Amino acid sequence: MKHWLRLHRLALAATLRLFAASPVSSLLNLLVVGIAVALPLGLYTVVANLQQLSDKLPTDPQASVFLRPNAGAVDIARVEAAIQDAPAVKSVHRVSKDEALKSLERSSGMQDLLAGLGENPLPESFSLTLDREEPTMLDALATKLQADPAVEQVQFDSDWARRLSGIVALGREAAFTVAVLFGAGLLLVTANLIRMQILTRREEIEVSKLIGATDSFIRRPFLYFAALQGILGTAIAAGLVAFALGRIAKPVDQLAVLYGEHFTLSLAPAETLALAFLVVIALSLLGATLSVGKHLRALDR
Incomplete structure (x- = not known):
């Protein structure tokens, strides 16, 4: 158990060194991930707020x-x-x-x-x-x-209420479609970023293989790198969505007052944000696993 914890501690330390070695490049990569996650998350948040508005309307025609x-x-x-x-x-x-x-x-x-x-x-x-x-x-x-x-x-x-319900349903499908497309893009971006990290450490990896390092030992720092990148990127995405909602919250409330209502935009609930973190981490790990696996197979050949 101590040996297992030591290996993971060494992998985490190696990951932090990768971020510290090129802080500007790492920050730009995190912004790319954050924007890629912010777009579907922001669209889902808008749809969820419209759903709340639709639920307040009378359902009977x-x-x-x-x-x-x-x-x-x-x-x-x-x-x-x-x-x-x-x-x-x-x-x-x-x-x-x-x-x-x-x-x-x-x-x-x-x-x-x-x-x-x-x-x-x-x-x-x-x-x-x-x-x-x-x-x-x-x-x-x-x-x-x-x-x-x-x-x-x-x-x-009630025609307009039914139209709003139709718009919400359309927005929900659009949010799902955008999330799938950007999820695939995030997978490819992560795989490419890990590939670049592997190329910069190619000689180190080859030497490690020669002295008996296992594939798991070589793969582990890159998986930590991808997971940490996914966590920080999703946090940036949540911050961007919160900033955007804060910018438009006052005009939206002023518009609602004209119709005799008060409407406050809210960020996605905690369970939705937690799901976003899990999905982004899973996609990042999958992209890293594919990229590292391809390189290790090439070394074995």
């Missing part, structure tokens, strides 16, 4: 039916009966002219201006909660209601 200003009691009763008979409607709420005006006064703060209008200009309307989201059924309901002469407009209020 909504619709509003606005009547013409001259619609009478008979017209209102006929439209309400048609809405209640529709199978796609879960619930319906009638919004009278007075109720609509009071709601507008509360939301706009223009009580004095609205009071000077004399006659209430707002129409009667119905607020619908729909039970189904099949496009054909919703289109049929809209066509049926729009055909009534008392109906001015039929508006589906």
